[in-house]
Amino acid sequence: MQTISIHGASGSIGLNAIDIIQRNPHRFQVEVLIGGSDVDKLAAIAKGVNAKHVAIADSTKYQALKEHLPGAHIYAGPAGILEAASINVDICLAAITGAAGLLPTYTALSYCKRLALANKESIVAAGEQVMAKAQACGTQILPVDSEHSALFQIFDEYQRSALRNVTITASGGPFRTWSKDQFATINKSMALKHPNWSMGPKVTIDCATLMNKGLEYIEAVLLFKLAPDQVKVIVHPQSIIHALSSYEDGTTLAHLGMPDMRTPISYALSWPQRIKTPVAPLDLASIATLSFEAPDYDRFPCLQMAEAAMKDSQAARIIMNAANEVAVKKFLAEEIHFTEIPVLIQKFLDNVPLCPINSIEDVIALDHDCRVS
Structure with missing residues (x-):
């Protein structure tokens, strides 16, 4: 027990x-x-x-x-x-x-x-x-995030020196196929309808902007102690493959599963064992097609902002995260439009202070300053 x-x-x-x-x-x-x-x-x-x-x-x-x-x-x-x-x-x-x-x-x-x-x-x-x-x-x-749980399961620590890169997948959100001109018509109810996952409102909006994948990109770099260029993001609309790890001999390992958070949650709670869940078994024949595409930074700039913040500094990451929370809160309150979310985040990122982050108190202080500025 x-x-x-x-x-x-x-x-x-x-x-x-x-x-x-x-x-x-x-x-x-x-x-x-x-x-x-x-x-x-x-x-x-x-x-x-x-x-x-x-x-x-x-x-x-x-x-x-x-x-x-x-x-x-x-x-x-x-x-x-x-x-x-x-x-x-x-x-x-x-x-x-x-x-x-x-x-x-x-x-x-x-x-x-x-x-x-x-x-x-x-x-x-x-x-x-x-x-x-x-x-x-x-x-x-x-x-517990599905992508990082998948990486944990397929990442071979003993073969770290032979690792080329890892890849985490993104569904692309509800606006994956929309043109940039169509983004002007997006409203709150549209953005809260994720095609695959059932999540809270903040995470759902982050998925719509691809900021969620940007946060997960940073999380993968830090959790698995990888170089920023070793973590890739690919759009996979079916959300069946959650992560991949590729090695220098040409091997790529993939983790597959239905898009149901009870799977990674149960694994985190029961590891190193696995326990039965009510998640439907994977039936590839009925799914039939798995497709992939490169992320579009022009329509979804939040992902590129996160990648840049990871390569910049911890202060940039703190500011980007705080700015995103402020922007999403404003969008959910219908104070700004969907297309203004990345604009507001970039305004914060244009003024990253050159301040060292040496403690948890430093993190909290900078996060607080961002929210009251």
């Missing part, structure tokens, strides 16, 4: 993890849940898994959550989340969306044996600090 903490329990990753856990009650026990502001939803999840510790981001909801869960330890607000993240467990699933998950993820590294990482922004903004702390604490990081 392994004890688990779930950061972002009421989000898409959290709910899929709950599904896996409830199907395997003999293997997993949820000790800690951290959620956003929906008291009823968080309380229902906590009751379903009998969580002992429950934290809610909205400090004004403390009493309401306490009344829903009289037998649990309740925490609220930023300080409460960090307190809940400091409870010892075997596995922490870090799935809070955006930079909001950075400090809870960083904190949890001291209190878990394995970090199942779904909060890609933690690595994008603070990969150096997160990886160093994980090593110092002896905490294993297993990626």
Whole structure:
């Protein structure tokens, strides 16, 4: 029996993890849940898994959550989340969306044996600090993003010297076949309709702009300690192949699977074993065709921005990540148009300060400054 903490329990990753856990009650026990502001939803999840510790981001909801869960330890607000993240467990699933998950993820590294990482922004903004702390604490990081989980499974560390490159795939999002002129007609509801995956709104918009693949490109470079030029991105509309690794003898290994997040989540929780999931088996005959195309940087400049930020500096990565979160929030609030997202991000990137990032405090400070500027 392994004890688990779930950061972002009421989000898409959290709910899929709950599904896996409830199907395997003999293997997993949820000790800690951290959620956003929906008291009823968080309380229902906590009751379903009998969580002992429950934290809610909205400090004004403390009493309401306490009344829903009289037998649990309740925490609220930023300080409460960090307190809940400091409870010892075997596995922490870090799935809070955006930079909001950075400090809870960083904190949890001291209190878990394995970090199942779904909060890609933690690595994008603070990969150096997160990886160093994980090593110092002896905490294993297993990626949950489908592409990085795939790379973890096919990446042969013993053949690193023979590696040419790795490739992560992108579906291309809902506007893959649209002309640049058609982008003027894009609205919020269109952008929230991903063709293959079911995800939260922020990640879904990132997929529509290809920024999500840019963040994953950075995550792959840092997690697997690769040179920026060793990580490639290719558009694969069917989302069946998730990653490939290519070697100097001409061999390319590929990881295939249905586009269902329960597969990589279950792998991160159960590794080195595999457990049964309700994910449909892969039927290549019915899929029939797998197609590929190069990403279009002209229509989707966010991917190129991410690649450039990775080659620039950690400060550039922090600023790009913060600017993207600001832009997506404005788009979801219908304050800017879809085509203005990369424009706003580039404005931030045009003013990257020459500041060294030496600590997690430096990361948080620069991220904060970007959001209030």
